[in-house]
Amino acid sequence: MNPFAALGLPPRPDLTDDEVRAAWRAIAARTHPDRRDGGDPAAYVAASAAYEQLRTPWGRSEALADLDWLPAIPPPAAAPPAPAWAGAWHAAVLLPARIRHGRPLCLAARAAVAAIAGYAAVLLAGGTPSAPAAVTGCALWWLATARADLAPPPGR
Amino acid sequence: MMGVLRLIVVLWLLRMGLRVLRFLLAVAVLAVVWPVTAAAVLSFTAAWLLGWPPARLYRAAAASWPVLAAYAVAAALAARSWRVVALTPVDAWQQATLLLAHGRVLHAVALTAPLAVPLGLLAGGAAWAHRTAAMEAGAAGRHAFAPAVFDARQWARSARAARGRLAAPGTVPLATGRGTVPVGAVIRAVGRRWTPVLEVPASAFARHMVIVGASGTGKTNLMIRLWAGWYAVTLAAARRGRPRPLLAALDCKGGADARAKADRTRRVLRGTGARRIAIWPDETSLSLWTLPPRDLAVLLHQMIEHGEGAAAYYADVSQAVLVMVCCAPGGPPGSAAAFLSRLDYGWLDDAYAAGTGPELAALRAARPHLGDIQLRYATLLGRLGPALDGPGRLGDADAWYFILEGTAEPSVAEAQAMAITELIAHAATSRDTEPRAMLLAADDYSAVSRRVPLSNLYERGRSLGLGVMVSAQSWQGLGTDDDERTRIAATADGGLFVMQTPYPEPLSALAGTRRVLESARKLLGATWGDEGTTRIQRAWTADPDLIRQLDTGQACYIHRGTAVFVQVARPKPSPLPLPPARPAGPVIIPPPARRNGHARRDLGDGPPTVPLPPVPAGGPAGPLDDVLGPATGGIPQ
Numbered sequence: 073m074n075p076f077a078a079l080g081l082p083p084r085p086d087l088t089d090d091e092v093r094a095a096w097r098a099i100a101a102r103t104h105p106d107r108r109d110g111g112d113p114a115a116y117v118a119a120s121a122a123y124e125q126l127r128t129p130w131g132r133s134e135a136l137a138d139l140d141w142l143p144a145i146p147p148p149a150a151a152p153p154a155p156a157w158a159g160a161w162h163a164a165v166l167l168p169a170r171i172r173h174g175r176p177l178c179l180a181a182r183a184a185v186a187a188i189a190g191y192a193a194v195l196l197a198g199g200t201p202s203a204p205a206a207v208t209g210c211a212l213w214w215l216a217t218a219r220a221d222l223a224p225p226p227g228r
Numbered sequence: 229m230m231g232v233l234r235l236i237v238v239l240w241l242l243r244m245g246l247r248v249l250r251f252l253l254a255v256a257v258l259a260v261v262w263p264v265t266a267a268a269v270l271s272f273t274a275a276w277l278l279g280w281p282p283a284r285l286y287r288a289a290a291a292s293w294p295v296l297a298a299y300a301v302a303a304a305l306a307a308r309s310w311r312v313v314a315l316t317p318v319d320a321w322q323q324a325t326l327l328l329a330h331g332r333v334l335h336a337v338a339l340t341a342p343l344a345v346p347l348g349l350l351a352g353g354a355a356w357a358h359r360t361a362a363m364e365a366g367a368a369g370r371h372a373f374a375p376a377v378f379d380a381r382q383w384a385r386s387a388r389a390a391r392g393r394l395a396a397p398g399t400v401p402l403a404t405g406r407g408t409v410p411v412g413a414v415i416r417a418v419g420r421r422w423t424p425v426l427e428v429p430a431s432a433f434a435r436h437m438v439i440v441g442a443s444g445t446g447k448t449n450l451m452i453r454l455w456a457g458w459y460a461v462t463l464a465a466a467r468r469g470r471p472r473p474l475l476a477a478l479d480c481k482g483g484a485d486a487r488a489k490a491d492r493t494r495r496v497l498r499g500t501g502a503r504r505i506a507i508w509p510d511e512t513s514l515s516l517w518t519l520p521p522r523d524l525a526v527l528l529h530q531m532i533e534h535g536e537g538a539a540a541y542y543a544d545v546s547q548a549v550l551v552m553v554c555c556a557p558g559g560p561p562g563s564a565a566a567f568l569s570r571l572d573y574g575w576l577d578d579a580y581a582a583g584t585g586p587e588l589a590a591l592r593a594a595r596p597h598l599g600d601i602q603l604r605y606a607t608l609l610g611r612l613g614p615a616l617d618g619p620g621r622l623g624d625a626d627a628w629y630f631i632l633e634g635t636a637e638p639s640v641a642e643a644q645a646m647a648i649t650e651l652i653a654h655a656a657t658s659r660d661t662e663p664r665a666m667l668l669a670a671d672d673y674s675a676v677s678r679r680v681p682l683s684n685l686y687e688r689g690r691s692l693g694l695g696v697m698v699s700a701q702s703w704q705g706l707g708t709d710d711d712e713r714t715r716i717a718a719t720a721d722g723g724l725f726v727m728q729t730p731y732p733e734p735l736s737a738l739a740g741t742r743r744v745l746e747s748a749r750k751l752l753g754a755t756w757g758d759e760g761t762t763r764i765q766r767a768w769t770a771d772p773d774l775i776r777q778l779d780t781g782q783a784c785y786i787h788r789g790t791a792v793f794v795q796v797a798r799p800k801p802s803p804l805p806l807p808p809a810r811p812a813g814p815v816i817i818p819p820p821a822r823r824n825g826h827a828r829r830d831l832g833d834g835p836p837t838v839p840l841p842p843v844p845a846g847g848p849a850g851p852l853d854d855v856l857g858p859a860t861g862g863i864p865q
Binding site: 128129130133134166169170173174175178192193196197200201202203204205206207208209212216219220221222223224225226227228 | 397
């Protein structure tokens with residue numbers, strides 16, 4: 073359950089004790105079971121639990137972390153070693169996000185330069201061994217420099 | 229007479245003729261292999277203008293072997309004869325030369341580039357290495373200041389190139405898949421192979437590491453980067469079954485900016501996978517009372533300043549009382565209130581009713597002093613506040629950021645530092661809890677090192693198997709005297725980061741010296757002649773003048789007689805969300821150790837006769853009170 077939502081608060085790290093308390097008081101005054109209309113016990117219990125969690129900066133920090141990265145990082149579990157293809161597959165799956173969060177324009181510009189240089193080499197030296205070698209060189213240059221334009225993998 | 233003059237003239241003419249011949253021969257060779265010459269000139273110029281070391285050109289040449297391979301394969305497929313394949317480059321060169329003669333430069337370049345570029349990079353690297361070595365030796369340049377000017381200019385260009393490399397997001401991540409921690413882009417490497425990025429192996433963190441840098445030089449950035457990198461690498465190892473990481477960072481100076489630093493550290497660590505980052509004492513607390521009774525008694529004794537001479541007697545009495553209080557039957561005190569309530573003759577008399585003769589005798593001797601001891605500890609614990617009296621344990625969090633107000637309240641901060649380091653030492657050695665890979669980092673530890681010498685800290689850390697990283701603002705901040713400073717710095721086998729500091733000589737000396745060539749030239753009037761001498765000299769590996777002039781964010785990493793000058797990258801975790809964690813497996817905690825064949829006394833079977841401290845009047849406020857006010861209040865309308 074999202075404790076911020078239970079109190080109607082935005083999940084922000086800079087919430088103060090007073091803001092959390094004010095939100096809790098407002099909800100509790102509306103939903104307390106001792107009200108003449110009987111209140112809303114379920115909402116009151118949910119808000120109480122949320123307030124208990126969010127009343128301190130430490131608790132808010134924990135709740136925020138839980139929201140960001142659920143589930144938590146576990147204690148060490150001796151996991152079986154992943155096969156090599158799994159790592160490569162994982163890296164391939166991450167690639168679009170790494171490009172998006174890196175410098176996609178620089179990457180595209182480099183790719184364009186490499187493509188143009190390779191195409192020019194084929195046009196100018198077509199039919200000789202220089203053409204495939206030049207294309208290899210352009211691709212190599214792009215691959216060697218492209219890594220810097222990618223965002224690091226998660227957790228690094 | 230004329231004969232002698234004629235001989236001199238002939239000899240001079242011969243010498244000049246040989247020189248001209250040699251020059252013409254070199255020009256001819258360079259002209260013949262014009263594609264390689266052009267590539268070499270370009271790479272040499274690039275290295276000169278961009279501050280690259282020769283190693284960078286060599287690396288580029290080595291990395292282009294697939295181009296040569298592709299060329300050879302294509303030639304072999306086309307010719308199907310080894311002789312023809314071997315002559316293909318010659319044919320290409322002939323063809324390109326003809327094309328060049330007809331002004332078709334691009335065609336000529338396209339034909340020869342695949343072979344000329346790798347060879348040109350190699351030749352350019354060799355020429356650049358020769359040039360830099362000659363300048364360093366003072367054997368080149370037009371005037372006496374040329375080597376110094378060249379060096380300063382190349383340093384500035386290398387620093388600019390390093391800063392440029394850091395602009396790319398993927399160049400310097402916080403950690404690598406190889407288990408190393410990248411620190412920043414290398415500006416200059418002395419005595420070690422040049423690499424674009426300085427990477428510190430994770431094993432270096434398990435040792436002792438020292439960071440020295442004046443205020444505002446980027447020391448905090450560097451430390452946060454190292455912490456986060458260590459955390460990421462250790463967490464990755466934990467996913468493979470190794471112990472989980474636990475970082476304990478002590479900010480010993482405190483102050484307003486400590487909170488900002490703590491918050492920044494938390495954000496960066498979160499990006500590496502740390503989930504619970506506790507900021508002490510603002511957001512959480514620790515319990516001092518979880519220490520083993522004997523350790524607790526020693527710590528409490530050390531936390532109070534004792535005088536010398538006659539006061540030593542009272543110190544002994546105090547220590548004896550503390551041991552009795554902490555090691556009383558039934559277990560150690562669980563809180564400050566319980567501890568203070570035990571400093572009472574009646575309580576101790578009850579607790580030791582079945583005690584041995586010496587215990588009862590010690591109790592009777594200490595009776596007159598119990599009130600004073602209680603007063604002193606009530607004052608101390610009152611000043612320390614509730615932050616060491618809470619329910620928390622070190623193992624509850626992934627990382628702790630301790631803020632000690634070493635500038636505002638040195639004596640309190642010192643006592644807190646003692647307590648925290650003791651808790652960390654206990655956590656590192658305890659066999660009752662989950663084993664963790666620990667790093668204890670102390671920022672500006674000199675602020676609290678008066679009563680806990682830095683050398684003690686890292687010697688303990690080493691013996692306990694936890695990594696220790698300490699930072700100070702200057703050489704003098706590392707210890708009270710030169711012996712201690714040298715002991716701390718000289719044993720930093722994890723490495724020594726020196727940032728801009730006005731007195732780096734003692735630290736530079738730890739990197740040692742290296743052999744360099746020093747040339748002297750003969751002056752003819754006001755100009756240099758063509759004669760001189762060269763001799764081998766020793767020079768600093770980590771030049772103190774260079775360290776003194778380091779810019780913000782630049783550091784010199786001294787390790788095993790080498791020095792690497794580096795532009796430290798700002799710590800910034802990957803923006804990609806962390807992958808979902810695998811289900812947690814069981815944490816296997818080894819059974820508690822038995823000491824000397826019997827169980828520990830504090831875990832013994834004796835009846836818990838210790839009276840609990842009274843609950844404070846009013847009791848803790850519950851959440852309901854926040855809404856409804858005190859028990860007498862009603863629902864706010």
